[in-house]
Amino acid sequence: MRFSGYRTDSFYDEMFQDDGTPRPHVRLLVDTIENLSDGHLLRYQRAAERLLLQMGITFNVYGDSAGAERIFPFDLVPRILSAGEWAHIERGLVQRIHALNAFIDDIYHDQKILKDAVIPADVVLSAASYRKQCHGLSPPWRVWCHITGTDLVRDRDGCFYVLEDNLRVPSGVSYVIENREVLKRIFPAVFEGLSVRPVNEYPSRLLEMLESLALGEQNPRVVLLTPGIYNSAYFEHSFLAQQMGVQLVEGRDLVVSGGDVFMRTTKGLERVHVIYRRVDDDFMDPDVFRPDSLLGVPGLMAAYRAGRVALANAPGNGVADDKVIYAYVPDMIRYYEGEDPILPNVPTYLCWRDADRQYVLEHLAELVVKSANESGGYGMLVGPHSAQAAREDFAARIRANPRNYIAQPTLALSRAPTIVDDHFEGRHVDLRPYVLCGKEISVLPGGLTRVAMKKGSLVVNSSQGGGSKDTWVLAPGGPS
Amino acid sequence: MTQLAQPLLSRVADAVYWMARYIERAENVARFLDVNHNLMLDLPGVFSSQWQPIINTTGDRALFAERYGEATQQNAVRFLAFDAEYANSIYSCILAARENARSVRETISSEMWEQINSLYLMITAEARKAAPDSLPEFCHAVRMGCHLFEGITHSTASHNEAWHFISVGRRLERADKTTRILDVKYFILLPSVADVGTPFDDVQWSALLKSVSGFEMYRKKYGRIAPDRIVEFLLLDGEFPRAVRYSIGQADQALHAITGTPHGGFSCASEQRLGRLRSELDFARVEDILQGGLHEFFDALQTKMNTIDECIGNNFFAQRPEGARVWA
Numbered sequence: 001m002r003f004s005g006y007r008t009d010s011f012y013d014e015m016f017q018d019d020g021t022p023r024p025h026v027r028l029l030v031d032t033i034e035n036l037s038d039g040h041l042l043r044y045q046r047a048a049e050r051l052l053l054q055m056g057i058t059f060n061v062y063g064d065s066a067g068a069e070r071i072f073p074f075d076l077v078p079r080i081l082s083a084g085e086w087a088h089i090e091r092g093l094v095q096r097i098h099a100l101n102a103f104i105d106d107i108y109h110d111q112k113i114l115k116d117a118v119i120p121a122d123v124v125l126s127a128a129s130y131r132k133q134c135h136g137l138s139p140p141w142r143v144w145c146h147i148t149g150t151d152l153v154r155d156r157d158g159c160f161y162v163l164e165d166n167l168r169v170p171s172g173v174s175y176v177i178e179n180r181e182v183l184k185r186i187f188p189a190v191f192e193g194l195s196v197r198p199v200n201e202y203p204s205r206l207l208e209m210l211e212s213l214a215l216g217e218q219n220p221r222v223v224l225l226t227p228g229i230y231n232s233a234y235f236e237h238s239f240l241a242q243q244m245g246v247q248l249v250e251g252r253d254l255v256v257s258g259g260d261v262f263m264r265t266t267k268g269l270e271r272v273h274v275i276y277r278r279v280d281d282d283f284m285d286p287d288v289f290r291p292d293s294l295l296g297v298p299g300l301m302a303a304y305r306a307g308r309v310a311l312a313n314a315p316g317n318g319v320a321d322d323k324v325i326y327a328y329v330p331d332m333i334r335y336y337e338g339e340d341p342i343l344p345n346v347p348t349y350l351c352w353r354d355a356d357r358q359y360v361l362e363h364l365a366e367l368v369v370k371s372a373n374e375s376g377g378y379g380m381l382v383g384p385h386s387a388q389a390a391r392e393d394f395a396a397r398i399r400a401n402p403r404n405y406i407a408q409p410t411l412a413l414s415r416a417p418t419i420v421d422d423h424f425e426g427r428h429v430d431l432r433p434y435v436l437c438g439k440e441i442s443v444l445p446g447g448l449t450r451v452a453m454k455k456g457s458l459v460v461n462s463s464q465g466g467g468s469k470d471t472w473v474l475a476p477g478g479p480s
Numbered sequence: 481m482t483q484l485a486q487p488l489l490s491r492v493a494d495a496v497y498w499m500a501r502y503i504e505r506a507e508n509v510a511r512f513l514d515v516n517h518n519l520m521l522d523l524p525g526v527f528s529s530q531w532q533p534i535i536n537t538t539g540d541r542a543l544f545a546e547r548y549g550e551a552t553q554q555n556a557v558r559f560l561a562f563d564a565e566y567a568n569s570i571y572s573c574i575l576a577a578r579e580n581a582r583s584v585r586e587t588i589s590s591e592m593w594e595q596i597n598s599l600y601l602m603i604t605a606e607a608r609k610a611a612p613d614s615l616p617e618f619c620h621a622v623r624m625g626c627h628l629f630e631g632i633t634h635s636t637a638s639h640n641e642a643w644h645f646i647s648v649g650r651r652l653e654r655a656d657k658t659t660r661i662l663d664v665k666y667f668i669l670l671p672s673v674a675d676v677g678t679p680f681d682d683v684q685w686s687a688l689l690k691s692v693s694g695f696e697m698y699r700k701k702y703g704r705i706a707p708d709r710i711v712e713f714l715l716l717d718g719e720f721p722r723a724v725r726y727s728i729g730q731a732d733q734a735l736h737a738i739t740g741t742p743h744g745g746f747s748c749a750s751e752q753r754l755g756r757l758r759s760e761l762d763f764a765r766v767e768d769i770l771q772g773g774l775h776e777f778f779d780a781l782q783t784k785m786n787t788i789d790e791c792i793g794n795n796f797f798a799q800r801p802e803g804a805r806v807w808a
Contacts, residue, residue: 055590056582056597229583242586245486253489265487266641266738266796 001041002034006417006424012158013426014079014416025082025474028193033077045076045419048186057178059232059462072175073467075418076187079429079449083476086445089152089160092343093433094441095333097148100165100320101437102336104144107319108134118335119328123352126403127325128373129168129318131281133288137305139314140213141439146312147206147276148435149173149448152343154414161346161411163430165329167321168313169278172448172468173434174236177202177243179470195475197445202434203243209438210244210274213310220273223247223263225254227279227295232463237278251279256299261309274310275300281315323372323406324350347409351402360407361398364391367407368458369398382458384410413458416469418451428452430460431471446471488641492587494797495580496642499588500633500649502577503596506570507626508657509560512537514619515691517553522683531556537664538568554611561618562607570622574603589636592629599625644734648792651731655724656785658692662714663778685710692722711774712766724781725761732758738796750791757784 008016015026022030033041052058052071059072081089106113107124114121124130149170151163180199183190207222214220226237228250241248253263254272262269277284283293288301303309319325327348330341349356349367360367364383371379381394398405415426433447449469450460460466516534531551535544543566548555563569567576574596581588581596602621612618630650637643665688682705689695689710697720702709717723732754739747746752769777 053601054594054598056593224586229579234582235585238582238585242590246586247486247489247492248584248586249489250491253491263487264490266490266493267487270487 001036001038001419001423003030003417003424006426008415008426010156011412011426011428012154012156012414014154014414014429016417026080029078029080029190032190032192041076041419042422044187048074048076048182051182051186052178055178056235057175058235072462073451073453073465074179074182075427075451075453075467075469076183077417077419077424078183078190078470078472079416079431080472080474081431081446083474085160086473087476088342089431089433090443092160092162092341093150093435093443095337095339095342096150096162096165096329097145097435097437097441099333099336100148100167100329101142101144103332104314104317104320105138105142106336108137108316113332113335116335118331119325123324123328123403124319127319127322129281129316129322131316131319133301134314134316137314137316140215140310143437144314144317145320146209146213146314146437148437149432150435152431152433153346153411154431156412156414158414160343160431162329162343163346164323165321165326166432168318169233169280170432170434171233171236171278172432172450173202173444174239175468176434176444176446176448176471178239179468183470194472195477196472197475199444199446202444203240205436205442205444206240206276207244207246209436210276210310210312212438213312214273217273221246221271222274222276223249223254223272225249225251225275225277225279227251227283231278233278240276246276251293251295251297254297254300256297256303259303259306259308261297261300261303272309274312276312281318284311284315323348323370324352324403327406346411349407351398351405351407356407357398357402360405361395363407364395366410368410369394369405369407371397372404372406378463380459382410385456385458410458413452416449416451418453418467418469420455425455427455428458428460429469445473486640488645490797492584492642493645494793495584496587497645497649497792497797499577499580499584499596500646501653502573502580503626503629504650504653505568505657506573506577506599507623508654509538509568509570509573510619510622510626511691511693512661513557513560514616514623515687516556517615517619518690519684519687520553522687533664534560537660539660540566540568557611557615561612562603564607571603571607574599584642587642589632591632591636595625595629595632599629641738644737645796647734648731648738651727651734652785652789654722655727655731656782658714658722658724658727659778659781659785661688661691662711663775666774681707689714694720694722708766708770711770715769716761716764716766718762725758725764728754728758728761735792748791748795750788750795753784753788753791757781757788 006016008018015030016022049071052074057072058070103113113119114124145167147170149166149172151166152160153163154160176199210222211220223246224237224241226234226248228234238248247263249263255262255264255269257269261272263272279295282290283295285296285298285300286293287298301315304311304315327345327350330345333339333341349360351357351360360369367383369381381390413428413430416429417424418427429449429451431447431449434444436442449471451467451469452458452460453465453467512534516531520530531553534556535541535551544559548559559566559569561570564571566572578596578600581593585593602625606612606618633646665684685705685707686695689698692714694714698710698713702713713720714723716725718726720726735751735754736743739751741747741751746755
């Protein structure tokens with residue numbers, strides 16, 4: 001397969017410059033692919049799909065009953081970031097996570113940033129994800145967001161912008177690791193001559209970070225708490241537990257007794273010190289949050305408050321993940337770090353501000369509207385691709401609850417060559433790097449590149465038909 | 481840093497136990513189908529639609545009658561192999577095994593998961609057809625797939641507590657299935673006393689042995705086809721892996737490995753019941769069993785095995801109130 005008929009149109013392309021020549025750091029990849037004999041790449045593509053199905057690497061789609069498991073579409077052509085591009089992203093993420101942690105810790109203690117009127121207090125205190133139950137808590141290392149999956153996008157100008165912070169229970173990292181495994185098994189030649197930074201040390205880093213949260217414990221027991229096999233990210237939960245060698249538990253496996261948390265085993269109760277929880281705040285403890293939750297553990301928050309168990313991510317950290325509060329992250333960075341943000345936000349209109357709301361309502365057909373607390377591509381209006389009825393529906397919702405809506409200009413997301421039938425076409429992509437934060441902050445090189453597989457679509461979420469690509473970060477010293 | 485042995489979650493123990501039982505069940509149903517099909521080919525026309533006995537081995541005769549009526553080959557195969565609404569069809573067993581495996585994917589090895597998953601992909605593809613292209617090939621594929629799973633389990637998973645629960649599940653299921661098939665031969669296949677010892681009878685006994693892969697091993701040990709000896713072989717043999725006594729003995733060993741109780745003693749109800757059944761079989765004579773009535777013996781045996789299953793559930797899987805020990 002050749003790239004000869006490939007068009008970048010007017011978008012920033014991850015592989016090709018506007019004049020159609022490959023970017024310097026992907027030249028070798030282009031040569032490798034073009035040197036394959038006819039039909040090889042498609043054969044590899046099909047082999048990769050078969051392998052994913054055999055390995056049972058699937059996700060569940062909510063509201064889809066029979067045959068609810070699907071493979072996450074995988075495109076064989078990797079997305080490559082140069083060492084220089086990555087260094088910039090990495091610095092920006094470290095800065096941002098540092099500031100977000102400081103912000104959350106401040107909000108649950110002295111609220112200096114509110115007293116100094118950098119962010120309006122009512123915006124923070126009215127956030128659905130603000131948890132007054134977390135007031136005064138000081139988790140180990142004063143860290144609240146241990147695992148983050150920040151969504152980055154590139155606009156037409158080639159710059160990276162932060163689209164969302166995803167501080168609560170970000171998913172997708174298992175696909176980063178499995179995509180690399182699949183590509184190495186199916187198409188090893190593509191790695192030749194390049195120095196691609198490995199991703200498979202992530203589970204070890206994650207385990208180290210989690211163990212470090214059990215302060216003063218010699219042999220801490222870490223478990224991963226899942227909502228169960230019907231959760232859309234269940235594969236990832238079991239994958240990470242398996243790779244870390246820790247127990248995967250459901251709420252019903254845990255019990256709080258005498259202030260400590262235990263798991264129920266065939267030989268009685270065993271103490272648990274650290275819980276990597278993939279259950280939302282609301283469902284974690286029916287005594288404190290939603291009383292109807294069957295997924296949680298009664299008494300868990302009390303044990304957490306008393307310092308008898310560590311939770312990652314920390315309950316209450318979603319306050320910084322609210323899409324309205326997102327708009328203030330650059331201000332947080334200036335306030336807590338005394339620096340300008342390295343990675344800019346996407347410009348954001350806040351509908352609770354009268355002038356912004358006015359503008360948004362008048363320009364719905366151009367903007368992307370999001371509700372403050374939803375994820376997964378739900379509760380979202382992409383103006384240029386929307387029908388009149390949908391716009392009217394959103395206009396009514398915005399007027400009824402302006403605090404709950406933000407709007408952003410429709411970005412011309414960058415594109416990457418993707419196999420479509422028997423040729424390459426440009427498809428829009430984003431990038432979700434994963435950041436671990438314990439005593440120190442570390443960023444997994446690369447992250448998940450999600451691809452909007454439908455022509456022209458800007459929605460990359462797996463629940464909405466998105467796929468993914470292996471994402472390479474080249475080691476420093478190579479072509480940049 | 482020394483690591484303590486990972487304790488096993490009750491839920492996980494439950495799931496691996498049932499995963500093993502379902503795989504074993506699927507394998508046995510495939511064996512029943514295969515051997516019966518083979519047997520039909522050997523029999524004169526008037527006997528050539530003997531599918532009802534197979535339905536009876538399952539203990540779900542009434543359900544079949546209600547859903548299908550007549551026991552034709554097509555109906556029997558549909559019911560036993562592919563019926564998604566019948567909990568003990570091969571299809572349902574493999575789905576259930578996979579659901580259990582999926583819920584403990586971090587505990588079992590990736591290779592085990594991939595093998596169950598490939599069985600699942602095979603059975604879902606087959607189930608879309610009206611009937612398998614070739615019944616013997618289909619049954620063979622299921623049997624081999626299940627054997628492969630057993631072998632992969634043996635050689636890729638640590639032989640730890642979870643593995644012993646897999647072993648207990650598999651052995652109990654196997655003992656149960658061997659009993660059922662013997663029971664059917666005695667009471668359904670046997671048309672009249674006059675047929676005993678005829679060539680027709682020999683064919684049927686051979687088929688029975690083949691359905692548990694025991695024909696060759698039996699021949700080596702006893703030579704001539706003799707019903708008493710076959711009953712002895714399948715019930716009381718201490719070496720043949722599908723014999724009831726052998727299976728119960730293995731289950732007992734695995735249970736002791738789980739609890740750490742020395743042999744000859746017990747620390748919970750399941751151990752006590754299983755140990756008692758084991759020694760009963762160890763010291764049984766086939767002549768006494770036949771004299772007391774084989775069917776009565778089977779009934780009692782199945783009741784005992786069901787009780788053991790319940791005790792295992794109570795001792796190891798049941799959710800305990802706070803602080804209570806499982807040995808209570």
